[in-house]
Amino acid sequence: MVDFPPLREELRGIAPYGAPQLDVPVQLNVNENPYGPSPACVDDIASSVVEAARTLNRYPDREFVALRAALADYLSRDARVTPEMVWAANGSNEVMLQLLQAFGGPGRTAVSFAPTYSMYPEYARDTSTRWVTGRREDDFSIDLEAARVLVAEERPSVVLLPSPNNPTGTALAPEVVTTLCEAVGESGVVVVDEAYGEFRRSGTPSALEQLSAYRNLVVTRTMSKAFAGAGLRLGYLAADPAICDAIRVVRLPYHLSAVTQAAALAALRHAPELLGKVDELRAERDRTVAWLRGEGFEVADSDANFCLFGTFGDRHAVWQGLLDRGVLIRETGPDGWLRVSIGTADEMAAFQDALLHVMKEMP
Template identity: 55%
Template structure:
């Protein structure tokens, strides 16, 4: 009997698929994964060390399975930034928002069910869905090619047509940076009586003034869930902490799919230290937004077509050959992201020095690389 290949033994929906992956290269200017370019402040590092040291003596025991203190701290943070005070029973957390999203799809997706997202959007949404055996549907954001706002009527039309079990709404959207207003979220929610609607707010702290959080919509909407992360605005990508806000019933469903003691004592300690210093951790948000807006303004002056952004990155269009430009920037020690959209590259907003470097390079390249 001949040995079968592992590829042939994979579940059919995983065969031929590519894993998530951004290039990890040692370059002077890394602007490809939307991390914060600012180090964790020393005072916060000291607080982390203190909390982890206290937790270390009890590592022979499993962590608090319900991460009660962390949920209380996250609820307090959400109350401060959104004005909505939720009980801890309406808060869930996991190892990064990707695990949060995975828990949701494991609970409400699965074989025979579908997930709908409006693309281009976060590339992990279909990967997470397929990983849970959920059929993925690529929806449209707008009827006009190159327009990246989410058209409410078109979104509702697609929800009614496909009758998905899970709907992803990313706001601000990755990789376009465009935000979705709460009235659009409401319209999508009202278009179905059975789909879980996930609002992925990973970049919401960078949104321009007046952008509301979908946390404000949770009351009376048991199928609505808002996912967030500490990776971006908190400059905490290496800690892997994400969380969600939803109804108590929704959070109870997460317990059915999470692994036992999924949040380690160390992770809980590190997250609590950061939340103790939330104002300080978020101190660089305005500086990053300034650099983001500088990228938009300068790229416009250079004849490129940046999309106005509510995130910590800018999707810049107008390149004759985005892959050639990506390589030309890399040759100068600058790493940006090719997100698979023709003539576009995504550039993370970093420090003023990093912005200077990428804008100087684009200025030099503009005459030969513009479309």
């Protein structure tokens, strides 16, 4: 008897990716920005989308020239970036998938260092790319010599390095990027995923600063987090123009709609305002880390808008206890750890109060 539908064997029995979407008072599980755009920004987005709607009978700008220029201008705060060095897609998820489509594939290997973003192995699976993970140290840093050895053994065509790392929040030291770019050489690409880059602590550099030195380096960003645009679905990268040209081979035609382009351009016009809450969220994160440590929890150093804390003998019981009190966080990362997104001051107070009650009731 033939199984139906005729799914690829390696996909059988696999559940789709996704964090719980539950209607609770305090939602701190998917690292969203708790502060929405201002009325002025909303009005600009709305009027821009109206203008785009007048031409929806036509295909959008396939090369999204205006958007690439605006993103390049934004990124040039950290390093010189030109429009030819920028690529964008529907969320950083699609950017990553396109990178694996272009540079991974059958007979090729992608490498990361666990714990790492849980979607990476899915990108590899979906593109028939072999997936290999090294291990991070106990403090979630990467041992440079072990990384060199792994690259020499596996000869990856793609190395995926989230910085700040999801789920731990730890940022990469610049020498990690340097070491891996040199170890991989031009037979592969090193992708530094800076989805949470705007939240990094003072003195923590961006990998954008190393783009001019390594043409095999790719730095990805998103408008989902610092720009409060999770519903916008706009991710992007900066890299050597040759890498952007290679991705154009695998992208779907007209993959960025006219509406998406218009909304993203409008949001970028309000960048100072949208990014204005980043400092506030950084401060709230640091207060949360200090409070958790003061209560005796172990907490990973975080340069992101979330923190990983533990450790628990039964983390699911703690997660459920918080949920029962109307606080949703994420059960992810290494065994025994939980991750909490940084919300408003009131939301973090509710989280702290709920966590203290749960811990008192634990056996």
